[in-house]
Amino acid sequence: MKDYIGQIIDLxxxxxxxxxxxxxxxxxxxxxxxxITSLSIHHDASLLQHDxxxxxxYHSEAAEHYKRLGPGMQYHYRIDNVGQIFQxxxxxxxxxxxxxxxxxxTLAICLDGNFELQQPTREQxxxxxxxxxxxxxxxxxxxxxxxxxxxxxxxxxTACCGANLRNRIxxxxxxxSAQAQLLNVGDYDWPTYQPDYAAPTPPAPAVxxxxxxxxxxxxxxxxxxPPVAPxxxxxxxxxxxxxxxxxxxxxxxxxxxxxxxxxxLASDYGKAALQIGGAVLFYLLxxxxxxxxxxxxxxAIGLAVGHTVSNRAATKVNK
Numbered sequence: 001m002k003d004y005i006g007q008i009i010d011l012x013x014x015x016x017x018x019x020x021x022x023x024x025x026x027x028x029x030x031x032x033x034x035x036i037t038s039l040s041i042h043h044d045a046s047l048l049q050h051d052x053x054x055x056x057x058y059h060s061e062a063a064e065h066y067k068r069l070g071p072g073m074q075y076h077y078r079i080d081n082v083g084q085i086f087q088x089x090x091x092x093x094x095x096x097x098x099x100x101x102x103x104x105x106t107l108a109i110c111l112d113g114n115f116e117l118q119q120p121t122r123e124q125x126x127x128x129x130x131x132x133x134x135x136x137x138x139x140x141x142x143x144x145x146x147x148x149x150x151x152x153x154x155x156x157x158t159a160c161c162g163a164n165l166r167n168r169i170x171x172x173x174x175x176x177s178a179q180a181q182l183l184n185v186g187d188y189d190w191p192t193y194q195p196d197y198a199a200p201t202p203p204a205p206a207v208x209x210x211x212x213x214x215x216x217x218x219x220x221x222x223x224x225x226p227p228v229a230p231x232x233x234x235x236x237x238x239x240x241x242x243x244x245x246x247x248x249x250x251x252x253x254x255x256x257x258x259x260x261x262x263x264x265l266a267s268d269y270g271k272a273a274l275q276i277g278g279a280v281l282f283y284l285l286x287x288x289x290x291x292x293x294x295x296x297x298x299x300a301i302g303l304a305v306g307h308t309v310s311n312r313a314a315t316k317v318n319k
Contacts, residue, residue, distance in 0.1 A: 001183070002194055004127035005134050008085045011055070017062050017073045017088050029070075031094045031104060036142035039135060039149045040098050040106040041128070041169050042075060043161040048113030048121070050189060054080040057112065058088070069096040075110040077131060082190050083123030085131055091142075098155035106155070107135065107144065115162025121189040125168070129182035133175065146174045 012018045044061055057080075062073045074095040078086045089095060097108035109131060111124050120128075136145045151169040152160035161169065168181040191197050293301075 001126055002083065002123070003130075004083045004085055004123075005130040008087055011058075011086050011088050012090055014055075014088075017058060018090070018093075019071045029093050029095070031092055033091050033139075033141045034143070035094075035105050036091065036107050036144050037148060038102065038106045038144050039132060040102075040108050040152055040155060041149065041161050041165065042097065042108060042110040042152045043113055043115045043165060044110055045114050045116075045160065045162070046112070048081050048118055050081070052081075054078070054084065054086065054112070058086070065096075075108040077107075077109045079109070079111045079124050079127050079131070081112055081121050081124065082193055083121070083127035085127055098152055099158070100156050102155055107142075111161070111165065113162075115165040116159055117162075119164050119186055122186040123189055123193070125182045125185050129178055132172075132178060132182075137175075146172060146178060149178070 044057075046057070046061070058073055058078060065072065065074045073088045074097050076087065076089045076091060076093075076095070078088055080086070091107060094104045094106075095108055096103055098106055109128065111120060111128065113120060113124070132146075132149055136149070149169060149172050151166040152158055153166055154170075168185075171181055172178045188194060
């Protein structure tokens, strides 16, 4: 647990929060320390934030106290959300803090927050315990002690110091009960400020797991089945002509031999084919310019036509 009591911030030199007694009521707010017979516990009823300027908050609240109660902050001590204790007023000044004649004999401690709606932070409860312990055990100059620690609602009709804090103050009658009510309770608002704070160990980096990418699925409607080639019919066996009711085999007629190219060209068909092919060739060459053809293209076409005619003629003759 942090040493809160050893780090009290003294704001008694702030003249707005702590005007000297001579400035108001001709000093009649001065008292003897031996008159302190109780410790009154309060909340300021403003919602507690996680991060804020405590002194600015106290100046703002003091402005309201000036209007409604009296000059300056009307609490002797303040405790903020991180457990920082501020001494605002001297113990020899009595304040308008409990709304009764006991204003003159009480010492007021106020925690930041609205404890009807919120819980005090763990830091606030620990700091409150250390402050109350110090005031009850280290100040024999006034008679107030553990059973005299009381919530504001015990002095007058009010909800202060809020149910979530008030219900922890009522059971306090000695140091043991104060420890049970105020220590090891709740969560720290700023755990990094604690002396035993250990930074959490970062988790080990996750081992990447390989992700299997599924094969792309092709919609059935887009699948094209290649055409199936028609089956090749089996070869038809050669049939040998036979005469029914006879053992003799009919002899096939002899095949006429093929003619040579010289014989083909010398034939009437060959001569006609040569004449036609040549005529086409010379016609195209003579009229190439008319058809918009280069001479070499026209010649090639003519040769092709002549070759085709010749082949057709040769085929005809060989049949």
